[in-house]
Structure formats: structure tokens, C-alpha cells
Amino acid sequence: MSNEVNRRWLLASRPDGAPVAENFRLDEAEIPVPGEGEMLLRVIYLSLDPYMRGRMSDAKSYAAPVPIDGVMEGETVAEVMVSNNPDYVPGDIVLARAGWQSYGLSDGSGVRKVARGSVPISTALGVLGMPGLTAYAGLKNIGMPKEGETVVVAAASGPVGSAVGQIAKIRGARAVGIAGGAKKCAYLIDELGFDAAVDHRAPDFAEQLAKACPDGIDVYFENVSGKVFDAVFPLFNQFARMPVCGTIAFYNATNFPEMETYVPTLMRAVLTKRLRIQGFIVYDFASDYPDFARDMASWIEEGRVKYREDIVDGIEQAPEAFVGLLKGKNFGKLVVKVGADPVSS
Amino acid sequence: MSNEVNRRWLLASRPDGAPVAENFRLDEAEIPVPGEGEMLLRVIYLSLDPYMRGRMSDAKSYAAPVPIDGVMEGETVAEVMVSNNPDYVPGDIVLARAGWQSYGLSDGSGVRKVARGSVPISTALGVLGMPGLTAYAGLKNIGMPKEGETVVVAAASGPVGSAVGQIAKIRGARAVGIAGGAKKCAYLIDELGFDAAVDHRAPDFAEQLAKACPDGIDVYFENVSGKVFDAVFPLFNQFARMPVCGTIAFYNATNFPEMETYVPTLMRAVLTKRLRIQGFIVYDFASDYPDFARDMASWIEEGRVKYREDIVDGIEQAPEAFVGLLKGKNFGKLVVKVGADPVSS
Numbered sequence: 001m002s003n004e005v006n007r008r009w010l011l012a013s014r015p016d017g018a019p020v021a022e023n024f025r026l027d028e029a030e031i032p033v034p035g036e037g038e039m040l041l042r043v044i045y046l047s048l049d050p051y052m053r054g055r056m057s058d059a060k061s062y063a064a065p066v067p068i069d070g071v072m073e074g075e076t077v078a079e080v081m082v083s084n085n086p087d088y089v090p091g092d093i094v095l096a097r098a099g100w101q102s103y104g105l106s107d108g109s110g111v112r113k114v115a116r117g118s119v120p121i122s123t124a125l126g127v128l129g130m131p132g133l134t135a136y137a138g139l140k141n142i143g144m145p146k147e148g149e150t151v152v153v154a155a156a157s158g159p160v161g162s163a164v165g166q167i168a169k170i171r172g173a174r175a176v177g178i179a180g181g182a183k184k185c186a187y188l189i190d191e192l193g194f195d196a197a198v199d200h201r202a203p204d205f206a207e208q209l210a211k212a213c214p215d216g217i218d219v220y221f222e223n224v225s226g227k228v229f230d231a232v233f234p235l236f237n238q239f240a241r242m243p244v245c246g247t248i249a250f251y252n253a254t255n256f257p258e259m260e261t262y263v264p265t266l267m268r269a270v271l272t273k274r275l276r277i278q279g280f281i282v283y284d285f286a287s288d289y290p291d292f293a294r295d296m297a298s299w300i301e302e303g304r305v306k307y308r309e310d311i312v313d314g315i316e317q318a319p320e321a322f323v324g325l326l327k328g329k330n331f332g333k334l335v336v337k338v339g340a341d342p343v344s345s
Numbered sequence: 346m347s348n349e350v351n352r353r354w355l356l357a358s359r360p361d362g363a364p365v366a367e368n369f370r371l372d373e374a375e376i377p378v379p380g381e382g383e384m385l386l387r388v389i390y391l392s393l394d395p396y397m398r399g400r401m402s403d404a405k406s407y408a409a410p411v412p413i414d415g416v417m418e419g420e421t422v423a424e425v426m427v428s429n430n431p432d433y434v435p436g437d438i439v440l441a442r443a444g445w446q447s448y449g450l451s452d453g454s455g456v457r458k459v460a461r462g463s464v465p466i467s468t469a470l471g472v473l474g475m476p477g478l479t480a481y482a483g484l485k486n487i488g489m490p491k492e493g494e495t496v497v498v499a500a501a502s503g504p505v506g507s508a509v510g511q512i513a514k515i516r517g518a519r520a521v522g523i524a525g526g527a528k529k530c531a532y533l534i535d536e537l538g539f540d541a542a543v544d545h546r547a548p549d550f551a552e553q554l555a556k557a558c559p560d561g562i563d564v565y566f567e568n569v570s571g572k573v574f575d576a577v578f579p580l581f582n583q584f585a586r587m588p589v590c591g592t593i594a595f596y597n598a599t600n601f602p603e604m605e606t607y608v609p610t611l612m613r614a615v616l617t618k619r620l621r622i623q624g625f626i627v628y629d630f631a632s633d634y635p636d637f638a639r640d641m642a643s644w645i646e647e648g649r650v651k652y653r654e655d656i657v658d659g660i661e662q663a664p665e666a667f668v669g670l671l672k673g674k675n676f677g678k679l680v681v682k683v684g685a686d687p688v689s690s
């Protein structure tokens with residue numbers, strides 16, 4: 001490590017609308033030295049997720065923003081290089097929030113060991129990690145799909161959406177996915193077994209969605225909002241549930257965009273249809289993790305849940321990949337390969 | 346009964362905006378004759394409730410509209426006059442949906458006997474009936490107030506709102522009521538024991554509400570919507586719950602009124618604050634009735650729940666009283682005395 005440096009992406013400025021490459025600055029620093037109880041982590045994979053857009057902004061949210069000149073936050077799969085923490089030894093592969101950098105320190109809080117198994121260690125950032133748990137816990141605690149019900153999810157080829165649809169199928173529900181473009185829609189049906197897929201770019205998107213949901217919508221897993229919500233809203237059945245884990249359509253908005261649905265219309269439907277709308281973030285349901293880890297691993301093993309990764313090579317690609325993520329350019333869970341996996345490389 | 350007639354209010358026309366007296370027509374018909382299994386009921390008390398505005402309209406809702414020239418629907422406390430139903434005998438006092446008329450038939454479905462006790466039989470339409478259960482079940486199943494939390498309710502001197510505030514107090518929460526005018530606000534604090542009361546007619550209503558809720562709002566029991574919601578919304582704490590049982594502000598609207606809160610703002614808050622917004626009608630929680638009846642009766646007995654009735658004399662007053670109800674003119678549970686109580690008269 002002697003001639004190596006810690007390459008890291010700092011937040012250079014807060015975006016005005018959609019983030020651009022200039023909001024980030026690549027920095028080189030010395031590899032940090034772990035103190036008492038700390039470990040030095042070498043990042044192998046960095047997860048890129050839509051919530052990071054929120055951290056770039058100083059608008060009030062459930063988590064504090066990244067400070068200007070601070071290292072961008074993010075979850076990583078990393079190798080323990082040096083450990084002053086009795087729970088970890090060098091060579092351990094861990095899940096840790098090391099951020100957008102090649103090396104990081106950790107005192108072990110929030111860290112979990114990643115076991116090597118039949119799936120790549122990068123899945124700890126996707127189907128077996130936070131996005132998978134978001135889908136699992138949101139359906140379990142709020143969506144609660146019953147056999148024969150219709151479950152709709154947007155960004156359906158992404159890590160949360162694809163898990164939502166496949167878990168809905170396992171629960172005996174009908175899964176309808178919304179995605180951008182024919183290729184992603186075909187993937188939903190041909191690979192993931194969704195019952196229907198609708199392209200949100202189609203000019204007659206709302207009509208197509210209505211046709212894809214002839215019995216209405218019982219669960220809408222909301223991670224997008226905006227015009228997708230406008231199309232979903234009139235199709236809600238009585239007692240429909242809407243877990244809200246994201247509103248990507250608004251993340252880059254400087255002013256909130258126009259929507260067809262207004263609050264009075266919404267509230268009247270909430271009452272007359274007895275809708276349940278509830279926001280959550282994955283950490284609210286951390287206690288579901290053990291059940292999730294067991295169920296999801298066996299579903300993957302049995303071939304009932306499939307996943308797709310979109311791996312970008314090199315930490316220098318992170319900003320461009322993240323900018324593209326918010327535009328739906330990725331196809332599958334977006335992960336940046338930051339460093340070598342000591343086993344596969 | 347030989348020279349008596351059945352006086353009944355028919356829906357003459359559907360309102361365009363706020364209902365007016367001309368939307369109703371007083372009709373006289375023969376007293377109906379019960380068939381096999383049926384009873385003849387003589388109405389003593391007729392309940393007037395905001396939901397009836399919905400039944401006058403043919404907009405899609407959770408219940409079918411009253412047809413033009415149909416008898417207006419409504420819950421009543423009535424005396425059984427003739428019974429071909431083995432479960433009831435003449436002289437029984439029952440709760441039944443006999444409607445806006447002096448006599449009605451019933452096959453016994455949805456009927457319940459009203460026992461005479463320490464409270465008037467009219468309370469079966471209020472604190473011990475549908476409005477009381479609405480408050481009880483909405484708090485139990487959705488609002489779930491915890492000790493020390495702040496519960497806000499509008500139309501707080503009405504039968505639902507007053508029960509919401511008092512049950513919230515029993516659960517150890519802080520109760521803040523919203524009502525129209527100083528007299529109702531004073532009643533909330535002096536008689537019902539609310540911790541604070543805010544007059545929604547005050548020009549600085551939103552500021553006053555914020556001052557009355559220094560620790561934010563954990564539960565907002567929504568029965569009004571409109572500008573009250575706009576003032577409540579920014580005060581929501583993380584994990585706040587909003588049971589929605591009514592949207593009175595919109596009942597008379599021909600177009601939905603302007604609101605300061607828009608769907609994108611709402612959805613972002615649903616996510617970042619993890620709000621739960623859920624509509625319900627009292628019949629969804631019918632299974633809570635036995636617990637409710639037991640708890641509420643003992644709370645009244647112990648003086649922990651107080652109630653107020655606004656009794657209007659004579660069925661001919663029903664339309665005017667109903668029109669006033671939607672303007673907040675009543676003070677307490679609005680009931681029309683249609684016929685004599687055989688015991689008290």
C-alpha cells in the first residue's frame with residue numbers, strides 16, 4: 001500500500017436540479033491510519049442509489065446532508081486490511097458505509113460480515129442488501145399483498161422494483177412492472193416472470209397501465225411518484241396500500257413539478273377507497289433483516305428470485321454513473337467496482 | 346295511529362354546492378304495514394351527520410347515493426310498534442337505519458336493541474354510537490396515540506372530535522382541538538379537558554396551531570381537510586399518523602378548492618417523515634364495537650368522557666338543521682327529535 005493513495009469523491013457543490021459531474025471533485029489523500037478499535041477498509045464495491053441525491057441537498061430530510069468538501073456517503077463491500085477491532089481480522093469481507101473512496105476507516109458500528117456463497121459478494125449491496133430488504137419489508141409491513149391481488153411497482157428492473165415484483169409473485173399476487181423502454185419491459189416478463197410490463201415513456205402510458213391492471217391496483221409500491229403516480233391513482237381498489245420508499249421524480253426538481261392529482265382529490269379517495277399511504281425507509285424495518293436474509297437467500301437458491309447487476313469499473317466513473325442512475329440509464333443494480341476482489345482477481 | 350301519517354323527507358334534487366332546503370321535499374304517506382319477518386318502527390330520534398352530504402350526490406363513493414324521490418337515509422333510535430320478527434317485541438327501543446321519516450319498516454338487519462341506562466337513548470346516535478366508535482376505532486387502529494404524544498382533531502366540539510380528544514387524554518396523550526368560535530374553544534378546554542383549543546376562523550390560525558403544538562403533531566385525526574390540513578401538515582413529526590374519516594371542507598365543493606399543499610410536497614413528507622395516512626369508515630371496524638361499548642360506557646360513568654347533544658325538535662326542521670350542520674352551526678351531536686320517547690313523555 002506504500003505508494004497507493006486514497007482516491008475519494010468529495011461533494012464540491014450542491015446541485016441545482018439534476019446533479020452534474022461538476023458537483024463532485026476527485027481528491028487524493030493519504031491512506032488513513034486506524035485508531036483504537038478501528039479498522040482500515042479497502043473498498044471493493046460501492047453502491048450507487050437514488051437516495052444519495054437527497055444527501056447532496058441541504059433540504060430537511062430524514063438524514064443529514066453530506067457537507068460541502070465532505071466525502072460522498074455510500075454503502076460498500078470492503079476488505080479489512082488492518083484491524084484494531086476484536087470482531088474483525090484482516091481479510092474479512094464486510095458491508096460498511098465507507099463512502100465514495102478507495103479506503104475508509106470504521107469503528108465497526110453498522111458493519112456486517114459478508115459471507116462468500118453461491119452469489120457474488122456485490123449482492124450484499126443489492127438483492128441481498130438494502131434494496132432487497134426495502135422491497136421485502138415494505139411489502140411485509142405496509143403493502144401486505146394477498147393472493148390474487150395486483151401489485152404495481154415502478155423502476156421495476158431496478159434492485160428494489162425487481163424484488164418487489166418477484167416477492168409479490170411468491171406471495172401469490174399478480175405483478176405489474178413499470179420501466180423505461182422495451183428492453184427493460186421484456187426483461188421483466190421474460191426473465192423475472194412479471195405478469196405485465198408497461199413502458200412509462202409510451203405516450204399512452206396511463207391507458208396501457210389501466211389495461212395491464214384489469215382488476216385495479218391493490219398495492220402500489222411507490223419509488224417514483226410524479227406522472228407514474230397520476231396514472232396509478234385512479235386505478236386504486238378499495239383498501240389499496242401504498243408503501244412509499246422513494247419519490248425519484250422529484251429528486252432533481254427545483255420546483256415541484258405539476259401533477260394531475262391534487263391533495264383534495266387524493267384525500268377524498270383516501271377516505272372513500274380507504275387507502276393506506278405510508279412512507280418508510282429501510283432502517284425502520286431493520287428487525288426484519290434476519291427473516292429477509294434467510295428467505296431471500298433460499299429464493300435465489302431455488303431460482304424464484306433473479307437479480308441483475310450493472311457494474312461500472314473504476315471509482316473515477318462514479319459521478320457519471322450516478323448522474324445516469326437518476327435518468328434511468330442503468331439496467332440492474334448499479335455498483336461501482338472500486339478495487340480488486342482478493343478471491344476472484 | 347289511525348289518523349296519523351308517515352311524514353318523510355325525500356331527496357327532491359341533487360345539490361349544486363351546499364345543500365339548500367329546496368333539495369328536500371316533505372312528503373306524507375301511509376304508515377307502512379310490516380310483512381313477514383318485518384317490524385314497524387316509530388322514529389324517536391334521527392341522527393344528522395356530515396356523511397349524508399355524500400349520499401345526496403351521485404359521485405362515486407363507498408356507498409350508493411339516495412335516489413331522487415327516495416327517502417333520505419339516516420340512523421335512528423326508534424320504538425318497535427308491530428313486530429313479525431321473533432327477535433323484537435313491541436315497545437323495544439332499537440337503533441335502526443329508518444331514515445328521515447316518522448315511521449319505517451325493518452327486517453331486523455343491522456338493528457340493535459338500545460338498553461335504557463344512566464344516559465339518554467339518543468346517545469346511541471352519538472357518544473355511544475357511530476360517532477363514538479369512529480373516534481375509538483380510528484385511534485385504536487390507525488392513530489395509536491402514545492403517552493406524551495400530541496393528538497390534533499378538528500370539528501373538536503362535534504361528536505367524533507370530542508371523543509377523539511377525550512380518548513387521547515385517557516391514553517395519556519396531549520389533546521389539541523380545532524373548532525369554530527370562542528364558545529366552542531372554551532368548551533373544549535373547560536368542559537372536555539383538552540390541553541389547547543384553536544379557532545379555525547382566526548386570521549392567524551396556522552400560527553396559533555403551531556403555538557398550541559410546541560412538540561409537533563403525532564396524530565392528526567382528519568375529518569375536515571382543506572385549510573385545516575394545510576396548517577397541520579407542516580407540523581407533523583416523524584412517524585405521525587393521520588386517520589382520515591371525513592373531508593367536510595370538500596363536501597359542498599363543486600370544484601375542489603385550492604390548497605397550499607400539493608401532492609409532490611405531501612409525498613416527499615410522507616417519505617422523509619414516514620407519515621401514515623389512512624382512510625376508514627366506521628363499518629370497517631365494526632368488530633371493535635363490543636370493546637368500544639364497554640370502554641365508552643365506563644368512561645362516561647366515571648366522568649372521563651363527556652358529551653353534548655344539540656337536539657332539534659320536529660322532523661320538519663331536519664333539512665335546515667342539516668344545512669346548518671355543514672356550516673358548523675350545531676354545537677354538539679346534532680339529533681332531530683321526531684317522535685315522543687314513551688318513557689320520558
